[in-house]
Amino acid sequence: MSRTVLTLTLAVSALAAKNSIIAPEGADVLTVALLGDFGWTGWEPLPLAFCNEALPKLIADGVDISTEIQNDCDPGDRSDIRNATIEQKHTARYIEDVCLKKNCSAFLSVGDNFYDSGISFDTAGILRFYDSWASVYNSTAFAGKPWYQCLGNHDIVQGQPAVDFQTHIAPLMDDRWYFGHDGLPYYTYDLVGSNWTATFVVIESDCFINKYQESSSVYLTPYLKACHKKTQQQVNFLKKSFAESDADWKFLHIHHGYMSSSSNYTELAPLMDIVQKHNGVVFNGHDHCMAHYYYQDTNFVLTGAAGYAQAGDCNYGEKLGPYAQWLGADSEQAANGFVTLDISADALNFEYYARDMRMLGSDLYPVSHDMKPSYNFTVTKQST
Template identity: 25%
Template sequence: MTDQSNQNHKRDRRIIPVISMMSRGRLCFLIVMLMASSAVASSSDTNDPLSVPSAPLDQRPSGSINFCAIGDWGGWEWFPYFTYAQHETAIGMGRVAETLNSQFVVALGDNFYHSGVDKGDSYRFKRTFEDVYSPASLTKIPWYVIGGNHDHYGNITAQIAYSQDNPDGRWVFPSLYHSHSFAAPDGSFTIDLILIDTVDLCGNNEIQDEHAEGYFDPLPLKEKSDAREQWKWIEDQMKASTADYLLVGGHFPVYSACSHGPTETLIRHLKPLLQQYNAHYLSGHDHCMMHYEEEDVHFVLSGMGDECCYEAPSREHHLALNPEPSALKWLISKENKDLYQAIGGFTSFQATSQEMKIQYHDHRGNVLFTADPVPPRMKSGDKGDTFDQARQQEPQEVLA
C-alpha cells in the first residue's frame, strides 16, 4: 500500500500583548509561560517523585519498528502559543523517542488550539510545533498528521500546505486522509498505517469553548452516505492491506470513558471494519489516556499532549455505547490523575515480527501502563504463497 492522497502564511509575525488590556488571569498565565520558556534549556524532571513505579524502556532491537503517538497537543492561541504541559510532554516524548530510536510520530489531531490556523498564521507552526518539539529525536523523523475538530474550525488546507513549506520536512499531511506502509530493516514484518479524517466522517460540534454548555454533547449518528468517498477509501485500504500489523488513526475515538465519550458513527461503521480486517485504532479528542480491548481489537486513546485531564463521567451515551467495563483495561482522567502526578502524556509503540508493545507515558516519559502484547495479524505462511507474494510486491518505506 503506497502513500495515498485524495484532496488537495503572511511572514512570521510577533504578537505583543498589551498588558493593560489583558485579564488578570491571562497575565498570570503569561508570566508562568515566560518563566517556563526561560527554563527550556535546563529543565529536567529525572528526580521528580512518582507515586507509581516506572517500567523500564526497551532499546530498539534489530528488526523492529518503533514510533510515538500524541493527540490534542495544539498549544494555546495566545503568546507564547504553547502550554507548560505541552512543553514538558514534548521533552518527555523526546527522551522516549531517543531511547527507542523511534522512526516516526503519529499526530492525532487538534494540532492548533482553539480555532486551527489561517493562511496567515505561520507563526503558529513555528511556535506551537517547531519550537516546542525541538529535541533532535523528534526533529529528524517524519510526523504523520491528521486534523481534529479544532483544526477544522480554521483553514485545514493551510496545515496541508505546510507539508510543502515546513523547513525540516517532518510535517507529513498530504491530504485530509492518507496512508503509509513501513517495512522493518530486516524485512521480517510490515506495518500499514491508515490515517482518517473523523470530522468528515462524523461531523463537528459548532461550540468551540469547552466551558460552554453543549461542548461535550455527543455528535449525532451519520450514515456512510454522508461521507461516501472516504468510507470507500478506508475500506479499500483495509481490504488491500497484507501487512503484519494494520493500524487506523483518527481524532475522534470509537470508545471513550471521558467527557466527550464514545462516537456512535465510528461504532456503527468503523468498528466492524476493524474487526473484519484485524486492525487496531488510535485516537485522541478526550484529554485523557485509556486503553480498551474488545474482541482482539485494541483501542488506544492518547489525548494528553496539551493537558491532563478531562473528567470520566457516567452519562447516558457513555453507558449506552461503551463496551462492558471489563474491556477498559486502563484509564487516567481527572479523577485519578493525582495518583500519577501527570500533567500530559503520549504513547509509544514497539513492534517486532512477534508482537507489538503499546505503552502509555506521562509528561516525563515514565511508563504508566503497558497493554497486553498485540500479535501480528498473521504468521508467515498463514495465507500461503498468495500472502507472501503480495507482500513482496508492495512498495514500502524501509526503516533504518
C-alpha cells in the first residue's frame, strides 16, 4: 500500500470510528463486563529451531532483530500458548453464559488483546484480528454490543503500526470495536442511564512504565519513546475529563495495575491522585488473575483472567498486607473469569465470576457454582 493510500485510509477510519456501536442509554441498571488479557487464539510461535539455534547466531552476527521476533521467542509465552488458547475459548463461552443471564450491554477490555506481539495492518494482523477476537466473541451475548478498548504492553510491541491498527483500522473492520473518535490511544466515553451518568477515561499506561524505556525492553520503539515524553498530556487529559464531568460515577480504565499482588507500577501515581480526588474507581488487567484491592479510599478492580491465568500474579492466593480484599487464586492455579459491573444511580455492584476450570482431564480451579459470583463488593459513595 502506498503512503498516500495508507494516510487516506487512516484519515477515513478516524471518522468511521464515530459510527461505532455504543452502549444503550436510559436503563435504571446497566450491566457491563470487564475483562482483559485474552488474545491468545491464532498466535503461531516461531519455530523452536529458529529461536534456540538461529536467533543466537543472528544476534552474534549483528543482525538487527525486531522486537516482535524477540518477543515471539519468549520461552514462557511459547510454553503457555496451547493452554492459553484453550482457556481463552472456554472462558469466552463462560462469559457468554453469564452475560446472557445478566444481560451485559457492553464489554470493557483492559488490554493485551493480541498476544504475543500485537498486530498491524498486514495479512497476519488481519487474520489474527478475526481469529483472536471477532470469531471468538461472536455469539449471541456479544452480538451488536460495543467493546470499549484499551492497549496493553503486548499490543504495542510493533510500535506505531500496531497502535494505528487498534485505534484506526479495527473500528472500520468491526463496528463493535470502539476506540474513541480521535484515533488516539487514550480517550473518554460516558455510559448514561435513566437517572445516572458514568464517565470512563482510558489511559495508555504503557507510556508511563519506566522499565519499558530500557534498551533491553522488547516494548521500546520510537512510538513508546515519544509517548513516554508526553505522559503529562495524558495526566492533563484525565484531570480535565474528570473535572468537566458531572457524572455520578467516574472510572479510570487502564492496563497496568497501581495496586497489585505481583508488580505495583508506582509511576502511575499522578493518575491515582486524580482518581482519589474525584472518588473514582480504577479497573485494570496486566496481572493474569482477578482481585479486589482497596487503598487510600480507592477501589482497584483487577480483571486480567480472560485468557491465561497465572497463580503467581495473585500471590498464589495469599494476601499481602491489608490492601488485598480478595484474590481469585489458590496455591496452584488462578481462576479464569471476568468481572461484571452493575451501574445504577444508587450503587456500583461488582461481581467476580470465576470459571470452574475443567480442562485436559482435570479440574484446575474448582468452583462449585460458577454461575454465581465468587466474590462481590458494592460502592455507594458517588464521585465528585
